[in-house]
Amino acid sequence: MDGIVVIKCGGSMIDSLSKDFYEGIREMQNNGYKPIIVHGGGPAINQLLEDLSIESEFVNGLRKTTDDVMNVVEMVLSGTMTNKLVRQLQKHGITSIGITGSDGGLMYAKAKDIEKLGLVGEITHVNQDLLFNLISIGLVPVISPIAMSSDSEDYYNINADTAAAAVAVAVKAEKLLFVTDVPGVLKDSKIIEQATTIEIMSLIDDGTISGGMIPKVMAAIHSLEGGMNEVMIVSGQTHLLDGSKINGTTIQREMEAVK
Ligand SMILES: Nc1ncnc2c1ncn2[C@@H]1O[C@H](COP(=O)(O)OP(=O)(O)O)[C@@H](O)[C@H]1O
Numbered sequence: 001m002d003g004i005v006v007i008k009c010g011g012s013m014i015d016s017l018s019k020d021f022y023e024g025i026r027e028m029q030n031n032g033y034k035p036i037i038v039h040g041g042g043p044a045i046n047q048l049l050e051d052l053s054i055e056s057e058f059v060n061g062l063r064k065t066t067d068d069v070m071n072v073v074e075m076v077l078s079g080t081m082t083n084k085l086v087r088q089l090q091k092h093g094i095t096s097i098g099i100t101g102s103d104g105g106l107m108y109a110k111a112k113d114i115e116k117l118g119l120v121g122e123i124t125h126v127n128q129d130l131l132f133n134l135i136s137i138g139l140v141p142v143i144s145p146i147a148m149s150s151d152s153e154d155y156y157n158i159n160a161d162t163a164a165a166a167v168a169v170a171v172k173a174e175k176l177l178f179v180t181d182v183p184g185v186l187k188d189s190k191i192i193e194q195a196t197t198i199e200i201m202s203l204i205d206d207g208t209i210s211g212g213m214i215p216k217v218m219a220a221i222h223s224l225e226g227g228m229n230e231v232m233i234v235s236g237q238t239h240l241l242d243g244s245k246i247n248g249t250t251i252q253r254e255m256e257a258v259k
């Protein structure tokens with residue numbers, strides 16, 4: 001299916017997405033693009049864990065997920081965050097449907113490293129036909145990054161950047177946009193407008209890229225390796241124009257960069 005744009009909304013800015021952001025999505029639809037949203041919710045998960053005095057830690061940017069932590073992750077992601085986004089989209093005239101990775105067998109996963117990370121999953125399969133069907137009846141899917149094991153026995157917490165990249169590759173999206181609380185990848189407080197995957201790796205090595213930006217750029221790189229052509233990191237305050245020019249950081253494969 002042509003014209004699919006996967007938009008990952010970071011938990012860092014779901015509460016402060018601008019009117020421009022929603023109008024941009026509506027304009028995309030008017031111009032024939034088909035948006036799919038994958039959302040995070042890290043800060044809200046942190047808050048509820050703290051309120052419930054449940055301890056959690058991050059290992060290489062991923063939340064170590066015990067059974068207790070998983071209950072909270074599912075409550076926040078598939079409850080609060082999905083519904084919040086769906087209501088906002090509806091309010092701005094965009095008909096959307098919230099689904100978790102378990103609904104209709106949308107996403108299957110296996111444990112990444114049960115000893116080190118507990119119930120953190122890595123995606124093994126995305127049911128792209130389910131998404132094509134939802135899009136074809138005019139709905140914008142809003143996906144919570146929780147996925148089941150293939151035998152339906154277990155369920156896993158997936159980093160939302162990783163989930164968005166897997167969805168984008170599976171549906172052969174035209175674009176993948178990581179919407180976050182900064183205007184792009186920054187170096188000395190300035191936006192890097194374009195970077196190759198090798199340049200990104202060296203920005204991680206020299207410490208310019210750190211924290212939550214690491215899973216984001218790594219997911220971007222994996223999606224390029226998986227066949228994506230255009231991957232951008234943009235601000236939640238941006239108007240997501242219908243294609244020509246969006247401000248932010250574009251990450252490219254080496255070959256595109258030398259063309
Ligand atoms: N070089 C960088 N450029 C921009 N942001 C960076 C950089 N290195 C680290 N960051 C951090 O990454 C954060 C975005 O990641 P994260 O908080 O996980 O957002 P989200 O919830 O949108 O996924 C920024 O707010 C910033 O603090």
Ligand SMILES: CC(=O)N[C@@H](CCC(=O)OP(=O)(O)O)C(=O)O
Pocket residue numbers: 009010011012039040041042043045061062063073120121145157158159160161212
């Ligand atoms: C495994 C893992 O770390 N999962 C994430 C899922 C939410 C997420 O990724 O939210 P952001 O996009 O706001 O960071 C977590 O538990 O925080």
